[in-house]
Amino acid sequence: xxxxxxxxxxxxxxxxxxxxxxxxxxxxxxxxxxxxxxxxxxxxxxxxxxxxxxxxxxxxxxxxxxxxxxxxxxxxxxxxxxxxxxxxxxxxxxxxxxxxxxxxxxxxxxxxxxxxxxxxxxxxxxxxx
Numbered sequence: 001x002x003x004x005x006x007x008x009x010x011x012x013x014x015x016x017x018x019x020x021x022x023x024x025x026x027x028x029x030x031x032x033x034x035x036x037x038x039x040x041x042x043x044x045x046x047x048x049x050x051x052x053x054x055x056x057x058x059x060x061x062x063x064x065x066x067x068x069x070x071x072x073x074x075x076x077x078x079x080x081x082x083x084x085x086x087x088x089x090x091x092x093x094x095x096x097x098x099x100x101x102x103x104x105x106x107x108x109x110x111x112x113x114x115x116x117x118x119x120x121x122x123x124x125x126x127x128x129x
Contacts, residue, residue: 012114012117013068013069013073016107016114017067017069018065020061020064020068021061023058024058024060024062024065026058038094039054039090041094041095061083064080064083073118077114078115088101088104091104
């Protein structure tokens with residue numbers, strides 16, 4: 001795997017991992033945005049507290065970001081794809097925020113790129129072993 005591709009993989013890992021950790025921490029402080037506004041009313045009707053759900057999401061995002069920055073990149077990236085799907089479903093059922101739905105689909109495309117780059121690097125490293 002070329003050095004340029006390794007640098008790009010590292011850039012994606014740090015960007016996604018760092019952003020997830022920052023957003024996860026902010027779920028407890030609401031400095032960037034009031035995260036409870038994004039909770040689907042269907043979840044609230046089921047008796048789930050928006051605050052508890054957002055805090056849970058914060059913990060999940062901190063864990064996912066940490067995985068991307070660790071040696072478990074692929075596991076973290078696949079889990080992030082699933083997490084983004086759940087976020088998209090939540091946003092669609094909230095009846096709004098379609099701009100963020102589109103952004104999350106674009107994030108999924110980038111995560112897929114990270115998955116492919118990481119898999120290619122792993123194969124190249126295995127071939128050298």
